[in-house]
Amino acid sequence: MNALTGVRWEARSDGGSLWLLDQTLLPETVREIDASCLDVLLEAITTLRVRGAPAIGIAAAYGLASHCLQASHTLDSGASGDDLFPALSHALHVLRESRPTAVNMFHCLDRMRDCFDSHSHALTARELAARLIMEARRIHSEDANLCQGIARHGADILPQHGGILTICNTGALATGGVGTALGCIAEQHRRGAAIEVLACETRPLLQGARLTALECQRAGIPVRLISDGMAGYCMAQGMVQAVIVGADRICANGDTANKIGTYQLAVLAHYHRIPFIVAAPSTTFDLACSSGDRIAIEQRHPDEVRAPRGHAFAPADVPVLNPAFDITPATLIQAIICERGMIAPVTAPSIAQLIDHSPSLSPL
Structure with a gap:
């Protein structure tokens, strides 16, 4: 059987959406939830619908990017990337407060903040939201590679x-x-x-x-x-x-x-x-x-x-x-x-x- 996937990003022309496998329902039921909305993601993190330190970090990165994407659609098409700072700041705050022990999420959020700071002056809000999604996807891909390295060394x-x-x-x-x-x-x-x-x-x-x-x-x-x-x-x-x-x-x-x-x-x-x-x-x-x-x-x-x-x-x-x-x-x-x-x-x-x-x- 194919492996179950806890976190996935569904790319679309409008940016995409975050899907989480609801792990509270396993093993009886395999069901995904759309966690593109920040409030839904926060509930999923605190109730352990998504869990595991790396997976929480990945989900948080996607969630921050998704929140900024949604905020960008409320602004004029030519709005500056800096105009997304209130959305970024809010997402950073509530996500950091959601679970205090696992450090992976904090590293991922720091990286998303660094990405924002590096590009907010040069890009429009919508371009910056797209760049944040790219960064979240890189975080996800990198974790997959990290897991492969861990598996090889551990099996040895x-x-x-x-x-x-x-x-x-x-x-x-x-x-x-x-x-x-x-x-x-x-x-x-x-x-x-x-x-x-x-x-x-x-x-x-x-x-x-x-x-x-x-x-x-x-x-x-x-x-x-x-x-x-x-x-x-x-x-x-x-x-x-x-x-x-x-x-x-x-x-x-x-x-x-x-x-x-x-x-x-x-x-x-x-x-x-x-x-x-x-x-x-x-x-x-x-x-x-x-x-x-x-x-x-x-x-x-x-x-x-x-x-x-x-x-x-x-x-x-x-x-x-x-x-x-x-x-x-x-x-x-x-x-x-x-x-x-x-x-x-x-x-x-x-x-x-x-x-x-x-x-x-x-x-x-």
Whole structure:
């Protein structure tokens, strides 16, 4: 089967439209939503209709461009690109406020702002909107190339046989390409490795159960779904030969923010002497953030735990703690894989050497 695509741009003579696969409906229903309107996109981001750090960044870039395109049609045909600044400023503000932890979106929005600043004086508003769409499409294409690089480097170090445990969803649904951690697994499977994915269900929103299991099945990758609490059991039974996860933000020292539950997997892997690997593009690194204790952790609505997908499993008034992410310290990470290669050991100098001084493998 063809891979599911989380984000796509439909080009038209009037500029185009942004379409998102509504991931809250998977696996039962495959349905896209038109997110060309900024308010629709914001709702899709906050409710996780679109999710995954790279995919959110791509969607935000398209959303900003689409908002500026719509604003350009309200201006005279000869209006200056500078006249789009109010639309740009509003889109930047509300998108930056939508989800605080994943850094990819901030990098993408910074790049869109740079594109605006570089061309606003020389182009008309409509020409500038078209240029912003081009930049968003470049961001999308570049992420696809980054994913290919990650997959190749990651597959080189994954085991040839046995179980590979992962959490959340890090495949095509979460990125602009084949994925990060799941992309590495898929590449290893393509090379003929006799592996099985152990997919943590990933409570409370079940991205592992609903999305990763679905992507693996569609790709023909052997997969076994486990509840989050079974990870230690599986490791103790010798069923896990490696753990590989994605990331939403990686600090200068290697501390990594990822889906809640990642930290406990790293602790368990350390105890059982199982390699714990992070796979993420260079756009996920935040070298301005020195360590994990400086990352803002998104706190989500209590009903995601009390009544997931609308089904009540707890008293309606019971207090709930619902952080979306946790921090895995660099000391528990054996390697970080990005499109530029492998970082091991995971230290501030090794990260700076690869991320600060290495050009992207996929410049466009």
